[in-house]
Amino acid sequence: MSDLLARLTSLLPARADLAEMRRDPRRDLLAGLTVAIVALPLALGFGVSSGLGAEAGLATAVIAGALAALFGGSNLQVSGPTGAMTVVLLPIVGAHGPAGVLTVGLMAGVMLVALAALKAGRYMRYIPAPVVEGFTLGIACVIGLQQIPNALGVPKPEGDRVLPVTWRAIEEFAKAPNWTAVGLAVAVAAVMLAGARWRPTVPFSI
Template sequence: MRTALTRIAALLPGRADLAEMRRDPRRDLLAGLTVAIVALPLALGFGVSSGLGAEAGLATAVVAGALAALFGGSNLQVSGPTGAMTVVLVPIVGEYGPGGVLTVGLMAGVMLVALAALRAGKYMQYVPAPVVEGFTLGIACVIGLQQIPNALGVPKPEGDRVLPVTWRAIEEFAEAPNWTAVGLAVAVAAVMLAGARWRPTVPFSIVAVIAATLVAQAAGLDAAQPIGDLPSGLPAPSLSFLDLGSLGTLLAPAVAVAALAALESLLSASVADGMTVGQQHDPDRELFGQGLANIAAPLFGGVPATGAIARTAVNVRTGASSRLAALTHAAILAVIVFAAAPLVSKIPLAALAGVLLATAIRMVEVGSLRSMAKATRSDALILILTAVATLALDLVYAVIIG
């Protein structure tokens, strides 16, 4: 019992964490504001893509973002809904419905806490680099393809396999083209990609989304379908979605979600360490924090969360030095949920599709892929195999195969 209590105490925040947060609060607050601006359109977009709606993405960014920042093992990690997790959730929504996704998220959170107690975090470092690169390339392709229906302004066809769904969306567009949606999506993606090369520190995603929303409202573009009504606040925590009779059938999806959350979060924390000097994350504490975040997020209607590499990188680049920055990001998103829901609800879905298309393109590091493909034939083969498996099967199978 004493050993167990000692182990639990080691996973909880300590005085050193609080001391870090007091060191340079002004810089952390500014970094948190910047990350929140970047995270808002991503949270909305990934919520829509998951099938649970924009409000689920915001709830995840607020609840999971705050808990993972407070209890996680990295001072610089930013957590929330991500593209990789969305890819896993779409087929779960199709088969089990929204309640199944919330149940899977809660089960995955419990599994992550158990992994932290078993000190399993250190084993994630053994995932080979070609598998990670292939995994990232495959995810980028899937995220891009998932945005095609909204970018074309057509209702999302039925199905959970991204390639058939994309093809049917293109067929529907060919029958009744919606050039308004296409124009908004392409414009937002182009502004983001060009802006990132011109001024990397400026959050062009929010600039592009605001501009697209103003244009759509001013011109009365009915074809630019908005997000729709959002609740002005987080719902009260509830376990009403939990169906105890379905826990057995949801076990396999929950294992997949937990494995992905562990892998992506620890990879993201490692990236943050590599971008700084003197920072070193605790992998078991990171699993513990992500576990608590995923237990809590479904209670508020949120989807499963992980550490987000892009948002974490923005956090580091804008000068964050402690977990206060990630906590600030969650707090600012919470204020937006409560104070600006009517404005956010007017954002066109095509604009969010443009944000995620640009995000998918920026995920692909061409130089890294080229150098790894040239390194050895086996590295190139594993990279391609993992990417194709990610596109054709699902993410966890792809990592295992790779």
């Protein structure tokens, strides 16, 4: 019991951590602003994709970023919204609403603290890279399909299954094409891709 308590205590910030935070505040502030500029459009987009709205994504990114900075265990970590959670949360929002998301979030937090206390992170090295890359690619495809109704300028059809919703959106677009929306979506994508090549340090995603 005492060993488990010691492990939980080790997760809390110590005096050395607080002293490290005050060592170079200018560099930390610049790094924080850089991450915030990149994470802002992600937070807004993922909030909309999850079905809770842009304001939920923004609030979650701010709170999670502050907690990660205070309780994080690495000097190199970057915290921010993740695309994987939008796919997981969308059916939960549809079935149980925002209260269901809060419950699932608390359950996931308890599980993460327990895994951290058990030092389970060291076993991540045994997960093959293709598994992680395949998972990430699958999530990217799902998020891309979720944006098809917006890109086509049609109301999002009912349902939480991505492929049927996307197909119905394409059928609606075929009945009454909205080329202005398509042109705007293509232009935004072109600016983001070309801008990232032209000036990698400028956050064109905003």
